[in-house]
Amino acid sequence: MSATMRRGWRVATIVLFALSIFTIHQSVELSLMDRLGPGPGFFPFWLALLGALLSLILFVEVHRTRPEGPAIPLMPRGPALGQVSLIVASIAVTAALLEPLGFRLAMLLFNGGLLFAMGERRWWAVALFAVTGSFGVYHVFNNWLDVVLPVGRLGI
Amino acid sequence: MDTLALLANGFVAAATPTNLTFALIGCVLGTLIGVLPGLGPAAGTAILIPLTFNLDPTGAIIMLCAIYYGAMYGGTITSVLINVPGEAASVITCIDGYEMAKQGRAGTALAVAAIGSFIGGCISTIALTAVALPLAQLALKFGPVEFFALMVVGLSLVIGLAGKSLAAALLMTVFGLLIAMVGIDPVRGAPRFTFGVEDLLDGVGFIPVAMGLFGISELMLAADSRLLKPISTRISSLIPSRREMRDCAGSIGRGTVIGFVLGLIPGVGAVIPTFLAYVLEKKISKTPERFGKGAIEGVAAPETANNAYANAAMVPLLALGIPSSPTIAVLMGAFIINGLTPGPFLFQERPDLVWAIIASFFIGNVILLALNLPLVGLWAKLLRMPYHYLCTGVLLFCILGAYSLKQSVFDVWVMLGFGVVGYLLRKLDFPLAPAILALILGPIMERSLRTTLEISGGSFAIFLDRPIAMVLLAIAAAVIVTVAFSPKAIEAVSEDAQ
Numbered sequence: 145m146s147a148t149m150r151r152g153w154r155v156a157t158i159v160l161f162a163l164s165i166f167t168i169h170q171s172v173e174l175s176l177m178d179r180l181g182p183g184p185g186f187f188p189f190w191l192a193l194l195g196a197l198l199s200l201i202l203f204v205e206v207h208r209t210r211p212e213g214p215a216i217p218l219m220p221r222g223p224a225l226g227q228v229s230l231i232v233a234s235i236a237v238t239a240a241l242l243e244p245l246g247f248r249l250a251m252l253l254f255n256g257g258l259l260f261a262m263g264e265r266r267w268w269a270v271a272l273f274a275v276t277g278s279f280g281v282y283h284v285f286n287n288w289l290d291v292v293l294p295v296g297r298l299g300i
Numbered sequence: 301m302d303t304l305a306l307l308a309n310g311f312v313a314a315a316t317p318t319n320l321t322f323a324l325i326g327c328v329l330g331t332l333i334g335v336l337p338g339l340g341p342a343a344g345t346a347i348l349i350p351l352t353f354n355l356d357p358t359g360a361i362i363m364l365c366a367i368y369y370g371a372m373y374g375g376t377i378t379s380v381l382i383n384v385p386g387e388a389a390s391v392i393t394c395i396d397g398y399e400m401a402k403q404g405r406a407g408t409a410l411a412v413a414a415i416g417s418f419i420g421g422c423i424s425t426i427a428l429t430a431v432a433l434p435l436a437q438l439a440l441k442f443g444p445v446e447f448f449a450l451m452v453v454g455l456s457l458v459i460g461l462a463g464k465s466l467a468a469a470l471l472m473t474v475f476g477l478l479i480a481m482v483g484i485d486p487v488r489g490a491p492r493f494t495f496g497v498e499d500l501l502d503g504v505g506f507i508p509v510a511m512g513l514f515g516i517s518e519l520m521l522a523a524d525s526r527l528l529k530p531i532s533t534r535i536s537s538l539i540p541s542r543r544e545m546r547d548c549a550g551s552i553g554r555g556t557v558i559g560f561v562l563g564l565i566p567g568v569g570a571v572i573p574t575f576l577a578y579v580l581e582k583k584i585s586k587t588p589e590r591f592g593k594g595a596i597e598g599v600a601a602p603e604t605a606n607n608a609y610a611n612a613a614m615v616p617l618l619a620l621g622i623p624s625s626p627t628i629a630v631l632m633g634a635f636i637i638n639g640l641t642p643g644p645f646l647f648q649e650r651p652d653l654v655w656a657i658i659a660s661f662f663i664g665n666v667i668l669l670a671l672n673l674p675l676v677g678l679w680a681k682l683l684r685m686p687y688h689y690l691c692t693g694v695l696l697f698c699i700l701g702a703y704s705l706k707q708s709v710f711d712v713w714v715m716l717g718f719g720v721v722g723y724l725l726r727k728l729d730f731p732l733a734p735a736i737l738a739l740i741l742g743p744i745m746e747r748s749l750r751t752t753l754e755i756s757g758g759s760f761a762i763f764l765d766r767p768i769a770m771v772l773l774a775i776a777a778a779v780i781v782t783v784a785f786s787p788k789a790i791e792a793v794s795e796d797a798q
Contacts, residue, residue, distance in 0.1 A: 152728045160471060167478055170493060174485075181754035184485035184492050187746045188478060195474040202467045218727055220524040227523035231516070231695065232720060238699055239712040247703075254699070255692055262688035273689065277696050290354040291704045 334374020480742025
């Protein structure tokens with residue numbers, strides 16, 4: 145395990161440990177057992193306890209491991225980081241605009257914007273893909289497949 | 301009614317023009333998913349679920365099953381043509397398939413893979429027909445005690461074969477089960493872990509989570525490593541010689557047996573049968589030195605095992621309600637969305653649907669064979685599609701799918717959140733299969749356990765009074781103990797398979 149991988153595992157086990165402890169706390173507030181039998185907190189309580197224990201075991205295991213091999217960066221850098229961030233940001237922006245703008249306009253912006261940001265410079269290709277992937281997809285899903293998609297404040 | 305009569309009724313239902321069209325569309329879309337590198341069958345099936353929202357359940361499930369086995373076949377095309385497996389089960393096919401392509405025998409490799417897949421798929425479905433009903437009838441005798449034990453066995457097998465660290469696989473199972481706890485308590489109806497968010501009352505949606513963990517994270521990984529670049533390639537003659545067919549006949553037979561048997565065991569996954577089929581062929585070959593240099597048996601055996609596995613893996617789902625791989629878990633999610641609970645009761649309540657689905661496997665295998673050989677050139681052309689179009693198109697369907705499930709933007713956020721979590725976990729090499737299987741099995745497991753404890757007045761001794769449950773729990777314990785105490789052997793199999 146490389147040094148960067150080791151660091152990543154330590155962070156992951158700490159996060160999962162914290163999540164387990166939080167779940168234990170929440171489960172205790174729900175009923176664990178009552179006269180009818182196990183309550184709503186019973187199963188999550190024992191699961192979270194097991195999760196906390198496993199996180200601790202993994203943390204200790206990883207802590208004891210000596211780092212091997214070159215420290216390859218775990219997270220992307222440069223253009224790769226840009227591409228990964230672009231995917232996350234484009235979904236987040238579309239999710240935020242989906243109901244105010246409606247499916248057609250939100251997806252028109254999503255398709256066109258993402259294609260352009262990823263390097264497509266032929267305007268007609270961007271426009272064709274954006275319109276087909278928004279108005280075309282809406283037509284197929286809404287009218288042919290009866291899938292309800294959001295209409296925005298502009299009525300589109 | 302005996303099995304053959306039920307199957308005949310199934311054929312009548314599956315062979316209607318509508319259902320045949322769904323099977324055809326499913327096969328085409330599935331092959332497309334398999335062909336496109338960076339989009340696996342689990343993510344592909346999840347993304348395409350919205351297509352089936354308003355279909356009749358039989359047609360919807362037929363189409364989604366066809367997408368599943370179409371994707372399993374489609375992965376072969378890229379393995380042979382460009383040495384890039386479209387999905388994990390086709391990794392092993394790269395070794396000899398790509399060598400054959402370099403020798404100008406790509407068409408022969410693809411034809412043998414298609415014929416092997418067809419034979420493996422059909423024989424496996426015949427065996428499924430024979431095994432599924434008796435197994436479902438046996439499972440009908442199970443109470444909540446046995447069902448809980450059965451699910452523990454399923455999860456233990458998935459955990460056991462998940463990869464390098466048993467603790468990490470167990471932790472991912474716990475993670476999946478905890479996510480499944482969010483929402484209304486299935487026994488008492490009290491809200492849990494919802495933090496006042498109304499959208500969480502229904503729980504965290506399985507499909508958005510699957511899309512995030514497998515679809516979004518796959519695209520992020522591909523963008524990260526810049527794996528996907530347009531590729532061009534050529535195809536030669538598609539007709540194998542008589543000698544080549546004779547050489548691979550035994551491999552197809554052995555691949556079928558390996559694929560079917562391993563398909564019955566939850567957790568094995570599609571990679572291990574293909575790997576074992578390849579290793580076996582190399583071991584028993586009189587000329588093992590040909591392997592790795594374009595041996596046709598090295599394509600026929602794993603590809604047959606792959607498709608035999610894909611069909612056999614439906615047995616635990618249909619007869620017991622246990623998904624054996626992430627893609628089957630997505631299919632189980634599709635059953636649930638359509639108001640159907642896979643398992644023994646489905647054979648009693650909806651025999652028409654179950655047998656139509658089983659019959660559609662035969663039809664789907666014929667469609668795949670008839671469709672894919674003539675269209676190989678077209679699939680190869682798709683590999684030239686630039687990555688940014690593929691990425692944008694897949695993301696579009698992810699957003700559409702996550703939203704349209706409950707007309708909820710919240711589910712799009714859930715998908716994005718789990719996409720980021722999946723990306724980070726995959727970067728760290730945490731196994732995701734146990735998490736996704738635990739997520740779908742969580743509510744059923746909890747209900748079974750709590751009903752069991754209510755029957756016993758809170759005593760776990762009830763598991764010792766029920767022989768079937770005791771045997772099942774002993775199997776689960778044996779799997780975990782074996783993995784814990786002989787990690788090197790398991791690690792070797794997992795790593796070789798990866």
